[in-house]
Amino acid sequence: MSELKGTPHNSAVKGEIADIVLMPGDPLRAKLIADNYLENVVCYNTIRNIFGYTGEYKGKRISVQASGMGIPSMGIYSYELFNHYGVEKIIRIGSAGAISEELKLGDIVIASGVCTDSNYISQYRLPGLFTPSGDYEMIKTVTSVLDEQNVDYKVGTVFTSDVFYNESMSDLEDWKKMNVLCVEMESVSLYCNAIRAGKKALSMFTISDLPLEGVSMEADERRTSFTNMMEAALEAAIRM
Template sequence: MSNTPTPHNGAKSGEIAKTVLMPGDPLRAKFIAENFLEDYTCFNTVRNMFGYTGTYKGKKVSVMGGGMGIPSIGIYSYELYSFYGVESIIRIGSAGGFADDVKVRDVVIGMAASTNSNFAAQYQLPGTLAPVADFSLLRKAVEVAEEKKISVKVGNILSSDTFYDANTEANDKWKAMGVLAVEMEAAGLYMNAAKLGKKALCILTISDHLYTGEALPAEERQVSFKEMMEIALEIAE
């Protein structure tokens, strides 16, 4: 706790809740605070990576942007877990669909996160790590989705380091292995949680499908993303 504030987070000890919702976009963090939290305060503006703490149905909850890619969420989640006493981080973001039974607007929950990143090399493991979500958070998320009648798929997702991939066959190969969708952060979050003995979950909304060409119009994204946000807020501990 003595390492606060950090070079990337201006919060002081005690200003961040035990559970943090982490969208990639800091403006989405601001949207969540303004529309879902009560009595919220801003604890971070460093690098414009906004962070807020407030209450949701009486529970203290924080929300903070995590940026794009594993290196970014790797820094923010490590500091939250290690220096601010955070126990659970729930990533909420958009994803591109792979699987045929995944549709635009569906919520996808990452039970595991495959990756083409070299993030795990730092651990010098004698094999390949399979980064997985915390089961208690995953189970609660599925239960909340069912109660709210929200269409949800649970399975393996891909955390890719490349948004524009020179390998034009890469998506086909991941799809052939049953990967549901692609995003860019969950595997790094899951690895940090595993190493530090913490909890993590990634909840995604399918904003477009890489095979059907379906895409969510900009004006509909905010409405669809609200379902994902509500699930995450309901399971905050």
């Protein structure tokens, strides 16, 4: 695909996207990062309002692109970034719902491994269970930045679900028994795509919901208040 001039989901020409991409779920959060943190910004995608931008952060070329919501959407966009556009690393910067009682609104979680109720992994026809994990060197870099910034965080296993409005919260109670930290909706496809392509990925989250307590951030707060996570991801990206 050396002559790639776009896909059905991304209008970028090959070469317009940096080697490392930050991926929030929300397109407006991608725009917020591009507008407030990057210099010499170029918008390379607006198809389906999944905004993608490339610019410079402290002299390093970085892209930021939304993933949309859910495993299938992340699966499409991260697959194309890795396999069609030559992206080497993706950092997901998203929101999550706490499962662990040790987490509160605004806390940061880094996904070392992912559990799921999705059928996404079945496409690989593996003769057993596969547990996708984040890249260890990326985890080390991000945690080092957070330590320097004196920001608290937890590293551990997260749960990627197909379901946002679940009929029963008992499922989360079951995951809680296995010390799963939080629930989100994208990381299993990101991690699988990275591993299959021989690339690297990391998911980090800000806790926006306490589903077992019925507490949530407002939509605007989700988009604008994840400053610690976004700044840590940007600082880590220039060291990778």
